[in-house]
Amino acid sequence: MSPGAPRGGRFDPRLEARRRAGVRFMWLCRLAVAFGVASLVVLLVSLAADGLPALSFEFLTSYPSRFPERAGVRSAILGSAWMLALVAVMSFPLGVGAALYLEEYAPTNRFTTLLKTNIANLASVPSIVYGILGLAVFVRFLALERSLLAGAATLSLLVLPIVNIAAREAIRAVPDSLREAAYALGATRWQAIRHHVLPAAMPGILSGTILGLSRAGGETAPLLIIGALTFIAFDPLSPMDPFTALPIQIFNWTTDPRGEFHALAAGAIVVLLGVLLMMNAAAILIRNRFER
Amino acid sequence: MAPEAVLETVGLGVRYGETRVIEDISLTIPKRRVVAFIGPSGCGKSTLLRCFNRMNDLVPTARVTGQVLFRGRDLYAPGVEPADVRRAIGMVFQKPNPFPKSIFENIAFGLRINGFQDDIGDRVEASLRAAALWDEVSHRLDADALGLSAGQQQRLCIARALAVEPEVLLMDEPASALDPIATGRMEDLIGELRGGYTIVIVTHNMQQAARISDDTAFLYMGELVEYKETQRLFTNPEDERTEAYITGRRG
Secondary structure, eight states: OOOOOOOOOOBOOOHHHHHHHHHHHHHHHHHHHHHHHHHHHHHHHHHHHHHGGGOOHHHHHOOOOSSGGGOOOHHHHHHHHHHHHHHHHHHHHHHHHHHHIIIIISOOSHHHHHHHHHHHHHHTSOHHHHHHHHIIIIIIISOOOSBHHHHHHHHHHHHHHHHHHHHHHHHHTSOHHHHHHHHHTTOOHHHHIIIIIHHHHHHHHHHHHHHHHHHHHHOOHHHHHTTOOSOOOSOOOSTTSBOOOHHHHHHHHHTOSSHHHHHHHHHHHHHHHHHHHHHHHHHHHHHHHHHO | OOOOEEEEEEEEEEEETTEEEEEEEEEEEETTOEEEEEOSTTSSHHHHHHHTTTGGGGSTTEEEEEEEEETTEETTSTTOOHHHHHHHEEEEOSSOOOOSSBHHHHHHHHHHHTTBOSOHHHHHHHHHHHTTOHHHHGGGTTSBGGGSOHHHHHHHHHHHHHHTOOSEEEEESTTTTSOHHHHHHHHHHHHHHBTTBEEEEEOSOHHHHHHHOSEEEEEETTEEEEEEEHHHHHHSOOSHHHHHHHTTSOO
């Protein structure tokens, strides 16, 4: 027989104080949101003010020039597009493949744990270090010269840990009941992954990949290190061509002592932001299709 | 000689978005009785239960119409603090949900946030005793609550709820995740709490409702079909839908 529930304790619930503490905390959180939104608005407004006047059809379709009124971002846009496509092609299969191995196949032992920890460390390596590595390995040792391929390979190094970590998290988040359901019907490990684990994890994997690609699209330092040219007056037509990219073009123009080029830099920043926003929008569309 | 009502609903309706889950339910929960809600899945019995401690507030699309009176006061009136309601009307859920902390901390949390003035250790012990768990865990109060068996976890959740001295205990299929032995102990525990507490329990198990409750309400498709003393409902149902359900011909 139970001694009966406890009764007669003294409580001091102080409901009003608790309610007010809750309201205070909500306003702090709102302040945090307002800070982010305000920063973004200031950034966008000042960018638009500086950059929009420089934008024109000619600006998008002209090669760089030493005359500011004739200079444009055509080769930089094409270079960035090539670059992102190549980075995606290289980093997606490698990053996701490694993630699948580590999460679905590899045994959990000291070695794989060490590996996973170090991939996390790789994600925090400064990008300029990858630039030096790319210069030594891709540009010099593999003799790719200062080509799109060398640049994309370098940026892929940077993006790989990001894709890998995002993919692993997405794969881990797939409930075991789904795997068990597939195995119980006689699926092999690959069939369970192919038909159930991967589709369920795909929205998360794609989000991470796009995040990584956005990062690559904005990177300047590693490309400067491997010696991406800043004055390209022709269209890059193959992965072995020399190239420039939007961030490099921006960097080049902002460091120009002539003020007219600063306005062009602001214009190029608007273009770069536009490209990255479109990529994110595409990612969201793709993700929604997968989630259905 | 109707017993004093603790909870009363007047024309209560709940919609989730466009879906009407329960409609025009008026009933009273008498003090210190064990009331069981039975009915097929989707009949709205859990939704009804969740109106009593404003748990439906947590569902963004939920709309509650009508009144829920707790000791004569409308729980949904402006100015009513949900936190206050929920301390007075405790709840135990279908799946045991202890915090991923020690057994002691699971009970101490509710005491601390409600400004308990007496000795917390004493109250933890009293609550565990009341939930018939003390003998099993007294030597390991610092152990992780998630290391307990499902039945023990559920009794810990009851101890946790009792610690803050609620007047009413809501139970949403509290034994459905437990094995028959743990279920038996849960029913024994409810039997021991009977008379000291007002308990409202949702169950899928009609034998369970018959064993542990004083009164039983049968809900069907969002409607309160029949509500009376448990024994009379099971031996002498008036509505043919009730009869069909309790005899297993439908539901």
